[in-house]
Amino acid sequence: MSGFLIYASIFASLxxxxxxxxxxxxxxxxxxxxxxxxxxYLWPARIALFGPGVLLIGLGxxxxxxxxxxxxxxxxxxxxxxxxxxxxRLVQDIERKRIEAWDWLKAIAQTLIVEPARYVPxxxxxxxxxxxxxxxxxxxxxxxxxxEELKARITALEARLYRLENxxxxxxxxxxxxEDNELTTKQPAKPLDAxx
Amino acid sequence: MSFVTQAKTxxxxxxxxxxxxxxxxxxxxxxxxxxxxxxxxEIGSWSRGVIGHKGEFGxxxxxRFRVAARSVDRNYYEEVSIGxxxxxxFRYSFEGHATDPSSGEEVDALVRLxxxxxxxxxxxRWEGLESDLPRDSTxxxxxxxxxxxxxxxxxxxxxxxxxxxxxxxxxxAAVSGVLIHKHVVRDAFVAARNPTRLVGARDLHVLxxxxxxxxxxxxxxxxxxxxxxxxxxxxxxxxxxFDGDRQAMISALLERPEAVDLAxxxxxxxxxVIRDAMERTGAAVGSIQISNYDSVGATISVFMGPSPGGxxxxxxxxxxxxxxxxxxxxxxxxxxxxxxxxxxxxxxxHFGDFAGLGSKIVWFGMGLAMAYVNASGMLLWCKRREDxxxxxxxxxxxxxxxWGLPFxxxxxxVAYFVTVxxxxxxxxxxxxxxxxxxxxxxxxxxxxxxxxxxxxxxTGLCLALPVLRHLTGGTSWSEALISGxxxxxxxxILFLGMGLLLLRKSGARSTDAEPPRDATIQEPAE
Numbered sequence: 001m002s003g004f005l006i007y008a009s010i011f012a013s014l015x016x017x018x019x020x021x022x023x024x025x026x027x028x029x030x031x032x033x034x035x036x037x038x039x040x041y042l043w044p045a046r047i048a049l050f051g052p053g054v055l056l057i058g059l060g061x062x063x064x065x066x067x068x069x070x071x072x073x074x075x076x077x078x079x080x081x082x083x084x085x086x087x088x089r090l091v092q093d094i095e096r097k098r099i100e101a102w103d104w105l106k107a108i109a110q111t112l113i114v115e116p117a118r119y120v121p122x123x124x125x126x127x128x129x130x131x132x133x134x135x136x137x138x139x140x141x142x143x144x145x146x147x148e149e150l151k152a153r154i155t156a157l158e159a160r161l162y163r164l165e166n167x168x169x170x171x172x173x174x175x176x177x178x179e180d181n182e183l184t185t186k187q188p189a190k191p192l193d194a195x196x
Numbered sequence: 197m198s199f200v201t202q203a204k205t206x207x208x209x210x211x212x213x214x215x216x217x218x219x220x221x222x223x224x225x226x227x228x229x230x231x232x233x234x235x236x237x238e239i240g241s242w243s244r245g246v247i248g249h250k251g252e253f254g255x256x257x258x259x260r261f262r263v264a265a266r267s268v269d270r271n272y273y274e275e276v277s278i279g280x281x282x283x284x285x286f287r288y289s290f291e292g293h294a295t296d297p298s299s300g301e302e303v304d305a306l307v308r309l310x311x312x313x314x315x316x317x318x319x320x321r322w323e324g325l326e327s328d329l330p331r332d333s334t335x336x337x338x339x340x341x342x343x344x345x346x347x348x349x350x351x352x353x354x355x356x357x358x359x360x361x362x363x364x365x366x367x368x369a370a371v372s373g374v375l376i377h378k379h380v381v382r383d384a385f386v387a388a389r390n391p392t393r394l395v396g397a398r399d400l401h402v403l404x405x406x407x408x409x410x411x412x413x414x415x416x417x418x419x420x421x422x423x424x425x426x427x428x429x430x431x432x433x434x435x436x437x438f439d440g441d442r443q444a445m446i447s448a449l450l451e452r453p454e455a456v457d458l459a460x461x462x463x464x465x466x467x468x469v470i471r472d473a474m475e476r477t478g479a480a481v482g483s484i485q486i487s488n489y490d491s492v493g494a495t496i497s498v499f500m501g502p503s504p505g506g507x508x509x510x511x512x513x514x515x516x517x518x519x520x521x522x523x524x525x526x527x528x529x530x531x532x533x534x535x536x537x538x539x540x541x542x543x544x545x546h547f548g549d550f551a552g553l554g555s556k557i558v559w560f561g562m563g564l565a566m567a568y569v570n571a572s573g574m575l576l577w578c579k580r581r582e583d584x585x586x587x588x589x590x591x592x593x594x595x596x597x598x599w600g601l602p603f604x605x606x607x608x609x610v611a612y613f614v615t616v617x618x619x620x621x622x623x624x625x626x627x628x629x630x631x632x633x634x635x636x637x638x639x640x641x642x643x644x645x646x647x648x649x650x651x652x653x654x655t656g657l658c659l660a661l662p663v664l665r666h667l668t669g670g671t672s673w674s675e676a677l678i679s680g681x682x683x684x685x686x687x688x689i690l691f692l693g694m695g696l697l698l699l700r701k702s703g704a705r706s707t708d709a710e711p712p713r714d715a716t717i718q719e720p721a722e
Binding site for chain 2: 002003006020021024026027030031059060061062063064066067069070071073074075076077080081082083084086
C-alpha cells in the first residue's frame, strides 16, 4: 500500500508537470509553437502537482514525501529538458514503432494461428478420413503427395469447368487445346529398340 | 530575486564560475562516485558473488547464541554484538580488553565468530586485537569506491576535509546559481534552444540546475556535515571538553553514566526481546548489542530498521536480566533533543537508503543529474571563452575527466575481478584505478579526441565486465535467480545495457570531439 501510494503520487505529479510543461507560454514562444487558443488550467494542474506531497505530509509518510519530491524534480527535469521538436520526433518514432510492432504481431499471428487454423483441420481430415478410405479402395500404397496432387488437379478442373459454363472462358480455346491434347496423345509411341 | 543588483549578479557569477572551475573536476569525482556508491551494498554483493541476505533477523537467536558464547572467555563479555553477514550467517563479536604485546598498553580486543544460521555450527573464529582484524578481500571493490567518494582516496583526515570543502562549495554554487538566475520559476519549463550554441549550452545548465537546486543543497549540506563532524567536529570537541580523549567523549555521549553491577546473572531470553521490539516499532531488527553480558547490569540494545514511512532506525533498550523495556534511546547524546533527531536523519538523507531499493534508485538518478549540472556548468564556462586556447584545453580535460572517471573505475573493477581469487584485492583494486587514471592522462595528452576514445573504451569495459565476473568464478545468473540474488543479475544487465547504449551512441555520433575553431558562434546568452 505504501509503495502504491508513492508511485501514484509520483505519477499524478508528473502528469501535472507534463501538462504545465506543454502549456507553458514561454516554452511555446521560445520554440516557435502556436499560442494556445485557451487559457491553460493552471490551478488544477498545480493542485495535482503539489497535492500528493501535501497528502504524504498529512499521512506523516516522511520517507515517501522525500522520495516523491526527489523523483518529481529529477523526472520533471527530464520532461522539461526535452524540446518540442524532440517530443515530435519521439511521437513519430513511437507511432512508427507501433505500426511496425502491429505488422509484426499480425505476421506472427498469421504464421502461428491463422495458417495452422486453416491447414491443420484440412490435414486432419485427409489423414483421418480421406487417406484410409482411398487406401481401402485402391490396391497398393497411396502416397499422401499423390492424393494432394489429385485434389489440386480436381479443384483446378472444377474451377475451369465453372468458368466455361459461365462463359468466362471461350470454348474455342478449350477446343484447340483439346485437339492439341488429342494430337499429343495419339502420337504413336516409339519403341525403345527403334530409338536406339 | 530583484534585490540582487546587476553589479552583485556579475560578482556572484564570477565567484560561481571561478569556484566551479577551480574545484569543479574534483567535485565531479565526488558527485559521480556518490551516485554510484548509493548502491554500495548491491555492488558488494555483485562483486563478491554472494547472495545478499534479505530475510528477517529471525526470532530463533537465543539458543544458538548462548551455545556459541560458552566457547568465549568471560573477559570478552563487555560488549557483545549480534548481526547477520551478507551471506546470511550470524556474526557474534565479543569485545573486551587485552594488553598490546608491542606497546604494553591495554587496547581493545575481540573474538569474532561466524555461525551457520541453521545448524549453529561455528564456521569461522577469529581472536585478537581490533587493529589486527583481517580485511575481507572480497569487499575491496565496494570499499574502494566508497573511499573514493568519501576521501578521494587521500590520507585521513585531508581527504575528508577536502570533500567537505567541496560539499560547501557545491552548496554555495547552488545558492549563488539561484541568485544569479533571476527567472528560476519562469524558465523552469524552457528546454534548451540549440544545444550546440552558447545560448543552448546555457539553457541546458540552467534548466538542470534549477530542477536540482533543493537536492543539491540537501546533499551538499548533509555530506559536508557528515564529513566535518568526524574530521573536524569530533577532534575539536574532544580537544576542548575531554583533553583530547576521544574515547571519553564517545562514552560520555553514547553510554549510560551510572555505575554497572557486574555480579553474574543470566541474560534474558533474546527471542522475547526481539519479538517485543518488532511489535513496538513494526520494523525489522538490524542488529543487537549486549553490554556487560551475563551480569546484573546487562543491557540489550536492539537496533531497528526504519519503520514504514520513517527515515531513521531506532535503538530500543531493554534490561538484560528482566527484559523490561527501558525506552527508545537517542541516536546521539544521553537525552532526546532536536540535534539528536537531526543527527538521526542526516545520514539516511545523504545515503538515500531509508526506503530500500526505491529510494536508492531515486538518489542515484538525482546524483547523476547533479553530476550533469556540474559538468555542463564547467563546459558552459569554457564555451564562453572558446576563443582562448587555455579554455579550449580545459574543455578537453573536462571531457577526459567526464569519461575518464568511469573508465578508471571500470579498470579498478577489472583489477578486482582478476586479482581477488589469487591476491590481495585491497591492494590491486586501487592500483587498477591508478592505472586507469594514468591511461586517461596519457590519452588526454596524446589525442585531441580523448573523450570519444574513452567513451569507446567504457563501452567495451561495460560489455566485458559481466563476462569477466562470470569467468573469474562469479555467481552465474541461474544460481543468482534460484537463490534470490536479483542484484547480481540486475547489475550485470545494467552494465550490458549501458555498454549497448554507449555503443549505439558512439556509432551514431561523436559529440565530444573538439569542434572546429571557425564553427564557434559567439552570441549573448540573454
